[in-house]
Amino acid sequence: MPDFEQQRHQAHRIPDQDHELIVACVQMRSNVNISGIARTASASGVKRLILTGQAKLISKIARDGAEELDVSIHRTLVPVLQRLKQEGYRLVGLEQTTNSQDLNSYRFSNRSVLVVGNERLGLSEEVLNELDDVIEIPVYGLPYSFNASSATAMALYEYRRQIAMGE
């Protein structure tokens, strides 16, 4: 018998009910990236996705994320972030900034909002001013940055890893 046999799309783990992570994207350039983020978020147990501007999910890419996620689209993000902060969420930006914390050692709070920046412009000063924390993914080679969708995948992986490992 072979050691490894395919077992795709198998029963998933149940997300921990004590933890909630919302993903919020500023106005992005590409609906492909937004849709990629939606798929990854849904498969990572995220329940709520906040989008800004002319955003539209491409269901071929977002897959079940397009139906499973509670998606809301807003004209501007700052008032939404302010409201979530008042509701007790910790606002965590994903960006290379001064005073950012390394994703490897950052510990997510139980109720957090992961704020994802534009592919080219990142997070604006206006959005940065609202954040509690900024996390940054260490880079080891050119182009010294990750694509927005890949960076979000890494952050969502780390979020779930910490919970699963009880860290």
Add this chain to the structure above:
Amino acid sequence: MPDFEQQRHQAHRIPDQDHELIVACVQMRSNVNISGIARTASASGVKRLILTGQAKLISKIARDGAEELDVSIHRTLVPVLQRLKQEGYRLVGLEQTTNSQDLNSYRFSNRSVLVVGNERLGLSEEVLNELDDVIEIPVYGLPYSFNASSATAMALYEYRRQIAMGE
């Protein structure tokens, strides 16, 4: 002074010389995915990318990865994997299979090859038979799977995280 100011594409960490990870992709459907993997791999300090079939990097997506990586394209992957195994690399597939290990707890060997499967078909039996280990990323919601490029980003993040944290 604001807490967080953008500092994009800043000086990177130097990859640890004792560790080497090669990324090898079976024949993929999409050059967009291959190119996304190339960008993420290069920014994660990977030096060598092995591709199969009609693969072509799109430099707009792969960015510096297209020039920085040592890229080789092969007609079939199995002989290449066999050679790398003889050279002492541990072959690690990224797939949902029987006997797969959880990426959260898997520990990468110093010299490894991460073998990435086709978007639709994953890793074939022929390739699975050559592997030392298979790692699987826990899923917490529909569609119970990650896009090939996002899954690779998560695996590369975990690989670098372990080295950085001395685990």
